[in-house]
Amino acid sequence: xxxxxxxxxxxxxxxxxxxxxxxxxxxxxxxxxxxxxxxxxxxxxxxxxxxxxxxxxxxxxxxxxxxxxxxxxxxxxxxxxxxxxxxxxxxxxxxxxxxxxxxxxxxxxxxxxxxxxxxxxxxxxxxxxxxxxxxxxxxx
Amino acid sequence: xxxxxxxxxxxxxxxxxxxxxxxxxxxxxxxxxxxxxxxxxxxxxxxxxxxxxxxxxxxxxxxxxxxxxxxxxxxxxxxxxxxxxxxxxxxxxxxxxxxxxxxxxxxxxxxxxxxxxxxxxxxxxxxxxxxxxxxxxxxx
DNA sequence: TGCAGTTTTAGAATTATTCTAATCTACTTG
DNA sequence: CAAGTAGATTAGAATAATTCTAAAACTGCA
Numbered sequence: 407x408x409x410x411x412x413x414x415x416x417x418x419x420x421x422x423x424x425x426x427x428x429x430x431x432x433x434x435x436x437x438x439x440x441x442x443x444x445x446x447x448x449x450x451x452x453x454x455x456x457x458x459x460x461x462x463x464x465x466x467x468x469x470x471x472x473x474x475x476x477x478x479x480x481x482x483x484x485x486x487x488x489x490x491x492x493x494x495x496x497x498x499x500x501x502x503x504x505x506x507x508x509x510x511x512x513x514x515x516x517x518x519x520x521x522x523x524x525x526x527x528x529x530x531x532x533x534x535x536x537x538x539x540x541x542x543x544x545x546x
Numbered sequence: 547x548x549x550x551x552x553x554x555x556x557x558x559x560x561x562x563x564x565x566x567x568x569x570x571x572x573x574x575x576x577x578x579x580x581x582x583x584x585x586x587x588x589x590x591x592x593x594x595x596x597x598x599x600x601x602x603x604x605x606x607x608x609x610x611x612x613x614x615x616x617x618x619x620x621x622x623x624x625x626x627x628x629x630x631x632x633x634x635x636x637x638x639x640x641x642x643x644x645x646x647x648x649x650x651x652x653x654x655x656x657x658x659x660x661x662x663x664x665x666x667x668x669x670x671x672x673x674x675x676x677x678x679x680x681x682x683x684x685x686x
Numbered sequence: 687t688g689c690a691g692t693t694t695t696a697g698a699a700t701t702a703t704t705c706t707a708a709t710c711t712a713c714t715t716g
Numbered sequence: 717c718a719a720g721t722a723g724a725t726t727a728g729a730a731t732a733a734t735t736c737t738a739a740a741a742c743t744g745c746a
Binding site for chain 2: 485487488489490491493505507508514516520521522523524525526527529530532533534535536537538539540541542543544545546
């Protein structure tokens with residue numbers, strides 16, 4: 407498990423992108439690598455762009471935005487909106503919720519399997535449930 | 547109940563602003579009136595600005611932003627962040643949660659007194675709980 | 687290999703929001 | 717009630733995050 411490939415392209419990631427309907431271009435594979443070949447993480451467009459640059463992966467900011475949106479649409483990422491003006495993208499797409507440390511903008515996942523939510527009202531007429539997000543806001 | 551004053555200034559609102567540490571200026575009172583002298587509601591800076599203009603209350607957009615932020619800081623409003631790029635302000639500052647209709651950006655409150663959330667993990671070390679937000683995302 | 691359709695990109699454009707610094711106004715004091 | 721002053725408002729510039737545009741560069745099939 408988790409044997410991280412070095413120099414050469416990662417066939418697993420290419421396949422994963424392809425089966426999501428996305429051509430495995432150099433930049434998409436590079437971004438996918440930093441996103442998925444390690445522990446779950448949260449990024450912003452800016453932070454991912456900076457990381458790519460630091461790793462000597464030439465990717466424009468526009469492409470980072472495009473890629474994050476495409477990955478989100480393909481279900482490879484989940485967008486988390488907790489604070490005005492910035493979007494986080496979470497590589498954990500499974501069921502889970504979030505701690506948000508308001509004082510410093512940190513975001514942490516926690517599993518939802520031990521969490522029970524009872525007594526929710528029925529969705530408004532004509533709508534169907536998409537997801538229930540729980541955001542636990544804390545301060546330092 | 548709900549006898550809404552017409553032309554003249556509303557002493558209740560002025561007092562409410564004052565006790566929140568805010569001078570009851572013409573623009574703050576006008577905005578407070580559209581916000582608080584009716585049912586609970588959700589506004590954005592733009593929507594409130596448009597509403598003020600329609601009601602012939604000359605208030606600059608900058609003042610609308612300032613006022614919304616001040617009201618929020620004073621606990622008169624609650625800011626709700628559910629979608630990237632826009633902030634909603636909710637005149638309901640009591641305990642409640644939200645339905646968010648993703649397909650058309652609508653936001654609806656629901657009371658939290660029937661909702662039970664069990665099994666939440668303890669807040670991260672060094673942090674204290676501020677609030678638990680539940681956002682039920684639905685689509686049309 | 688050639689080519690058509692994608693993708694990437696730099697930079698301009700857009701959107702939401704905050705800042706600036708000049709003008710005005712609410713409240714205190716005399 | 718007249719001033720003076722701190723605080724508020726404003727237009728417009730500035731900033732920040734994100735999307736758009738149109739041109740150049742790729743990808744993958746034929």
